[in-house]
Amino acid sequence: MGKKEIKPNIYWVGGVDWDIRNFHGYLTQRGTTYNAYLILDEKIVLVDTVKHYLFEEMLARIREIIDPTKIDYIVSNHVEMDHSGSILKILEYATNAKVITSTQGEKGLLRHYKKDLNFQVVNSGDTLNIGKRTLHFVHTPMVHWPDNMVTYIPEDKLLLPNDAFGQHIACSERFDDEIGLEILKEEAAKYYANIVLPYGDQVKKALEALSGLEIDMIGPSHGIIWRSLIPNILEEYTKWANHKTENKALIVYDSMWESTKKMAYKLKEGLEDAGIYVTIRSLKTNHISDVMTDVISTKMILIGSPTLNNGMLPSMGAFLTYLKGLRPRNRIGFAFGSYGWGGQAVGDIEEIMKELKWELPVQCTKIKFIPDEDELANVKKIGCELGKLIKV
Amino acid sequence: MDKYECQICGYVYDPEVGDPDNNVAPGTAFESLPADWVCPTCGAAKEDFKKI
Numbered sequence: 001m002g003k004k005e006i007k008p009n010i011y012w013v014g015g016v017d018w019d020i021r022n023f024h025g026y027l028t029q030r031g032t033t034y035n036a037y038l039i040l041d042e043k044i045v046l047v048d049t050v051k052h053y054l055f056e057e058m059l060a061r062i063r064e065i066i067d068p069t070k071i072d073y074i075v076s077n078h079v080e081m082d083h084s085g086s087i088l089k090i091l092e093y094a095t096n097a098k099v100i101t102s103t104q105g106e107k108g109l110l111r112h113y114k115k116d117l118n119f120q121v122v123n124s125g126d127t128l129n130i131g132k133r134t135l136h137f138v139h140t141p142m143v144h145w146p147d148n149m150v151t152y153i154p155e156d157k158l159l160l161p162n163d164a165f166g167q168h169i170a171c172s173e174r175f176d177d178e179i180g181l182e183i184l185k186e187e188a189a190k191y192y193a194n195i196v197l198p199y200g201d202q203v204k205k206a207l208e209a210l211s212g213l214e215i216d217m218i219g220p221s222h223g224i225i226w227r228s229l230i231p232n233i234l235e236e237y238t239k240w241a242n243h244k245t246e247n248k249a250l251i252v253y254d255s256m257w258e259s260t261k262k263m264a265y266k267l268k269e270g271l272e273d274a275g276i277y278v279t280i281r282s283l284k285t286n287h288i289s290d291v292m293t294d295v296i297s298t299k300m301i302l303i304g305s306p307t308l309n310n311g312m313l314p315s316m317g318a319f320l321t322y323l324k325g326l327r328p329r330n331r332i333g334f335a336f337g338s339y340g341w342g343g344q345a346v347g348d349i350e351e352i353m354k355e356l357k358w359e360l361p362v363q364c365t366k367i368k369f370i371p372d373e374d375e376l377a378n379v380k381k382i383g384c385e386l387g388k389l390i391k392v
Numbered sequence: 393m394d395k396y397e398c399q400i401c402g403y404v405y406d407p408e409v410g411d412p413d414n415n416v417a418p419g420t421a422f423e424s425l426p427a428d429w430v431c432p433t434c435g436a437a438k439e440d441f442k443k444i
Contacts, residue, residue: 104433141435142400199400201440 015054031170042131049086077162079108104147166222177228253304259338270383312345333358401434
């Protein structure tokens with residue numbers, strides 16, 4: 001059935017969600033997994049569970065190893081339902097099991113499941129001896145909910161950090177070296193950009209808290225388990241948490257009658273003349289969760305929308321609402337767009353960039369109705385000017 | 393006395409209510425909170441709060 005012993009007497013018993021393509025608004029083109037881990041010692045511990053509809057899959061994996069009624073503890077590192085969604089069902093078997101969670105975890109689980117789950121609340125730094133092993137619990141609030149904690153098993157040098165270091169990828173391989181760095185880096189970046197990005201400072205604190213620990217395996221709650229590429233993923237997380245980007249440009253736009261589109265492509269020409277790599281994303285053809293993957297590595301973000309009914313296009317409104325919440329910092333911004341009258345969209349975009357504390361070295365540009373050749377040449381010049389600024 | 397909002401999770405510190413779970417009595421101004429007081433929801437530090 002695909003249980004996997006990842007360390008002596010520690011098994012992956014999660015569920016693989018091959019079909020999911022939209023994870024609360026985040027496109028998961030590769031599907032995902034919900035990783036649960038079973039630790040066999042004098043006490044038997046299940047760390048996290050799976051989304052409710054994969055319960056039977058998890059149960060079958062557990063049954064291959066032990067009788068599920070023998071589980072003594074269920075660790076709930078994170079309240080969100082993709083991980084806690086099978087706790088009630090597994091408790092029907094493991095009737096005496098205690099649910100170990102953080103203070104905020106207890107509050108959150110009570111709000112989700114409306115009953116006392118025989119909680120044992122742990123503070124950050126608390127430990128639990130289960131025989132040969134001692135589980136360590138470290139709270140990592142806001143990576144990415146207030147309740148988040150990680151479980152560390154020093155005897156096995158194993159870190160189970162729940163969502164941190166996760167990637168949405170469905171596969172029967174369980175380890176990083178069975179998939180390869182490039183795909184994993186892309187999926188880990190997308191995950192960070194869409195889930196963890198607002199909490200860079202908290203990630204830094206969490207990385208600090210973990211830096212003293214001996215770790216040779218990291219088992220997140222989504223995707224593959226890290227064992228060969230740990231330095232690579234730690235390096236990426238450090239970069240992302242510090243909002244480090246590459247000297248390249250991203251143009252995100254939508255258009256009504258192609259005038260804003262023309263401006264977008266002229267900006268691209270100008271930027272390329274300045275020797276800058278550019279990515280263009282139209283919101284008609286790109287999902288906002290994919291655009292965020294571009295945002296995470298890009299220094300300069302140019303955003304364009306025409307004005308519709310005295311505001312920006314709804315697609316741009318949705319993107320900027322998402323972007324504002326995810327709070328990418330240390331970017332250079334530039335707003336542009338075509339308009340017929342009013343022309344408020346460009347100013348509204350710029351306002352959001354100011355809220356995000358982005359640098360705005362060049363004044364935003366708007367063009368009435370359809371840009372003529374001179375105007376387009378000027379837009380290209382602005383692109384070139386912006387390109388030179390990236391490298392400064 | 394001013395209310396302060398946590399910029400990380402959105403929790404609002406209301407001095408009239410205090411933070412009874414962490415032994416902060418009602419009527420305690422944000423400025424008078426101990427330096428090591430943290431957001432009761434997400435653990436953010438005092439400097440992560442903004443006056444609202």
